[in-house]
Amino acid sequence: MAYDTTAPQPTPVTARYDMAQYDDLSGLPAASDLIALTAEQYSAIGLSGIGVSGGKVVPYSPPAPPVPLQTQAKNAQAWITQQANLAAAMGETFTADMKAYVIAINAIASGTDTTSTALPDQPTDVMTASAAAATT
Incomplete structure (x- = not known):
């Protein structure tokens, strides 16, 4: 999973990659900017409601957008x-x-x-x- 490493945390996950699908990793973010998950972790977490804080996957709800x-x-x-x-x-x-x-x-x-x-x-x-x- 990718996330903005410079954003205030917790921060949302910005992309998910199944590394087994790629023969060439040159177009992907650096490994240091990704968080690896096992298949079991991925199944338990699902596709939404997660973010990153301190390099760990955490539950995440985006803040409400500001009202003009x-x-x-x-x-x-x-x-x-x-x-x-x-x-x-x-x-x-x-x-x-x-x-x-x-x-x-x-x-x-x-x-x-x-x-x-x-x-x-x-x-x-x-x-x-x-x-x-x-x-x-």
């Missing part, structure tokens, strides 16, 4: 919509912090903010009672 910031912002808009519906149903309004959060999230989601590298933190104070609701 714009997608994260679009997902955050669902929470904002839920909060807006709750505020409207309860006769409340957004706090200044929540309004600023909505503006920042909308800018990232629409693509007008291209400099942010992370979403702002959700505000802890989302709603404030309206004057009409406070007097009833």
